Amino acid sequence: MTLEPNSFAKRSTIEQVEEGNELAPKFDAAGLIPVVCTDYKTGELLMHGYMNEEAFRKSMETGEAHYYSRSRKQLWHKGATSGLVQKIKEFRIDDDQDCVWIRVEVLSTGASCHVGYRSCFYRAVPVGQELSSAKKFSDIKLEYLESEKVFDPKEVYGDAPNPTIL
């Protein structure tokens, strides 16, 4: 199954984009569209990434999540190294078609975070009354919601550079 690159419908009117059934995604100035990735069964947010046109196309063609890695500046077939492939069970697009939601089943251990946790969002930030006496953001302590890592990143990724940018 192959699709012709960049063969999207042209974005002509707000009504077409919001209320129509044509696929007319908007990639940003860097050629990217944000992607929200949740677990198909639990609804948990696993990760947030970006697709360029090629990653978007490969994801649709193969049914496996492909992203564009901004740190490595290349197409990224999620799970190619780790085995943590994300099978896309549902692919949605939002009202103005500038964001994608994929609901996935993760193979192997089911984790999606390079640090070793199941979800990238393993820490909570106190909010409202939970802030108690904090006066500065730097007074705040994050709370861990996952107590144990699912896998050891060193075993899985070896000496590959960490993708986090300070």
Added chain:
Amino acid sequence: MTLEPNSFAKRSTIEQVEEGNELAPKFDAAGLIPVVCTDYKTGELLMHGYMNEEAFRKSMETGEAHYYSRSRKQLWHKGATSGLVQKIKEFRIDDDQDCVWIRVEVLSTGASCHVGYRSCFYRAVPVGQELSSAKKFSDIKLEYLESEKVFDPKEVYGDAPNPTIL
């Protein structure tokens, strides 16, 4: 409850950012951080938006979602016009602290999409074998997953300009 603006911990090391308990978010070159907003009870993705530092701070201080509107170029207290206020039940940050996940309870009709649907992600894109004979993206038809709007945008927003940018 007020927090001193921009009083975050400094981002010093990858270990601090990923494995520590300090809040050290990374705003992008435009001063924004992406926000994934899901329904606290159902896990449904309601919307994807952005916060600047002020919106981040107001969200934490008030426990109600504030965004930065890129189309209106201003702070946006979600629900101020529509009544569809988002009460933050949980606020999470990801591994490299460049993305936020808020789990919310939406007041009033429970909708979050300016088009009138409950979720902004009311359309599915066929993927993998569902593509059948499509050769171009423009051959693809989106499938509606919400059959009815929850509210009438004209009644709620009147003549306010549509935020969608072509």
